Amino acid sequence: SQQGEEDPQALSIQEGENATMNCSYKTSINNLQWYRQNSGRGLVHLILIRSNEREKHSGRLRVTLDTSKKSSSLLITASRAADTASYFCATGGISNFGNEKLTFGTGTRLTIIP
């Protein structure tokens, strides 16, 4: 079964607006990562947040993590047409070694309307 579930499954917004995607997971984690997938292509790592962090920024990306609710959100600000893609959260288990095998969610399909 999937560890993570993204919400919504699909999202369409106008270019320039902000896009927010949510991820919920089931078990305790060491870290949570977000990936982007352009249609039919390989996934690209975007950002990682550790379980002891609450918020992280990278360029136009902002990730939050609430371990008490077992949830995370990814915010993309000032969206661009090139942000059209599917976004996946992935969770890593409790480990001292980092990068234990990741479990991926089902993804959010984001469409930016020019």
Place this chain on the structure above:
Amino acid sequence: DADVTQTPRNRITKTGKRIMLECSQTKGHDRMYWYRQDPGLGLRLIYYSFDVKDINKGEISDGYSVSRQAQAKFSLSLESAIPNQTALYFCATSETGGWGYTFGSGTRLTVV
């Protein structure tokens, strides 16, 4: 050249045939993974390997086998392909103690 290369990119095969998907990497990473992606199901882990002598089953290993020929090469085999193995297959790598995965571009496999 891509850091993680998968071959072939596309393959159509018949039910019952044996097929091998290959993955090679130039990242120098110890860890390699095979995932399959189906619409609406996200990515599911088939097999993973933390070093050349280490092979582990993932959540959906039935019907698949793997071979880690070298640090840089990790192959996935379907011994007797069946139609429900039609999917997009991804190889990924990561560094021991590191964090993010590097993915290949995928192999689209169709079993008819």
